[in-house]
Amino acid sequence: LAKTTQPISMDSYEGQEVNITCSHNNIATNDYITWYQQFPSQGPRFIIQGYKTKVTNEVASLFIPADRKSSTLSLPRVSLSDTAVYYCLVGEGNTGGFKTIFGAGTRLFVKA
Amino acid sequence: SAVISQKPSRDICQRGTSLTIQCQVDSQVTMMFWYRQQPGQSLTLIATANQGSEATYESGFVIDKFPISRPNLTFSTLTVSNMSPEDSSIYLCSVDWTGQNIQYFGAGTRLSVL
Numbered sequence: 001l002a003k004t005t006q007p008i009s010m011d012s013y014e015g016q017e018v019n020i021t022c023s024h025n026n027i028a029t030n031d032y033i034t035w036y037q038q039f040p041s042q043g044p045r046f047i048i049q050g051y052k053t054k055v056t057n058e059v060a061s062l063f064i065p066a067d068r069k070s071s072t073l074s075l076p077r078v079s080l081s082d083t084a085v086y087y088c089l090v091g092e093g094n095t096g097g098f099k100t101i102f103g104a105g106t107r108l109f110v111k112a
Numbered sequence: 113s114a115v116i117s118q119k120p121s122r123d124i125c126q127r128g129t130s131l132t133i134q135c136q137v138d139s140q141v142t143m144m145f146w147y148r149q150q151p152g153q154s155l156t157l158i159a160t161a162n163q164g165s166e167a168t169y170e171s172g173f174v175i176d177k178f179p180i181s182r183p184n185l186t187f188s189t190l191t192v193s194n195m196s197p198e199d200s201s202i203y204l205c206s207v208d209w210t211g212q213n214i215q216y217f218g219a220g221t222r223l224s225v226l
Contacts, residue, residue: 032213043116043204043217044155087154091213102147102155 004088009107018075020106022088025069033064033071036087038105044087048073075108083110114139114209118218125195125225132191133221135205140185145215146178149202158203161188195225 005023012018024033032051036044048055050062050071061074075082085105115138125131135144143162147155159167159180167180181189192199202222206215 034214036215041220041222043206043220044215046214046216049212049214101157104154 004090004103006086006088006103006106008104009109011109011111012078013111014079015077018078018082018108018110020073020075020086020088020108021070022073023070024088024090027068027090031068031090033062033068034089034091035060035062035073036089036102038085038087044102047086078108078110080110080112082108084108114141114207114216116205116207116216116218118205118221120221121219122222123224125223127196127225129195130191130193131195131223132189133203133205135188135190135218137186137207137209139207139209141207141209142185143208144182144188145206145208146180146188146190147204147206147217149204149220151201155204158190192223195223197225199223200225 003026032049034049035047037047038044048057048060048062050064052064052068055062063072073086085107087102087105117136119134123131143160145160146158148158149155157170158173158178159169161167161180161182163182163185169175177193179191190203200223202220204217204220206217208215
């Protein structure tokens with residue numbers, strides 16, 4: 001499993017776009033990049049997953065450069081409710097039940 | 113997405129006792145996972161539970177301390193045995209029902225050991 005490195009914490013203000021970058025220099029060919037969000041007293045929640053280039057859903061965008069050694073989660077126009085811990089994980093997709101190892105995550109604080 | 117229910121949601125236990133945590137999924141899944149999350153920390157994988165076979169434990173976790181059952185494709189239990197205050201933590205179960213390495217988590221069980 002590739003190791004990931006993220007900033008420990010980030011601050012933002014409501015309405016701003018937030019970009020959280022994750023480094024994964026040892027990513028393997030079959031690895032996908034997956035991001036989770038965790039609020040206090042809740043289990044992590046899947047946000048987005050990608051393999052290369054750009055993926056967008058109703059919650060976020062994920063940008064992955066050609067070398068795939070990093071990825072950036074982009075949250076458009078954050079609100080106070082986006083204050084949470086965000087985890088970047090790298091591992092094989094489409095393998096059915098492959099275990100997930102969590103890194104330290106990034107604590108995002110959104111201020112009014 | 114799969115709906116995952118954990119019971120109990122929280123408990124306060126005495127040192128030396130055991131607690132069994134239940135995890136129920138509304139879909140059949142091959143693998144279920146158990147995690148521990150200590151206060152302010154990230155999640156640590158305890159074990160992977162396959163239906164019909166022994167659970168696979170991660171380094172630092174042993175079956176005598178954290179026995180796991182997986183009687184069918186929708187249910188699993190984790191027992192925290194002979195508890196000490198160091199076992200105070202949140203315990204979470206998760207499943208990957210899509211087969212795409214996307215985990216879905218229960219709300220967790222908050223355990224406090226006195």
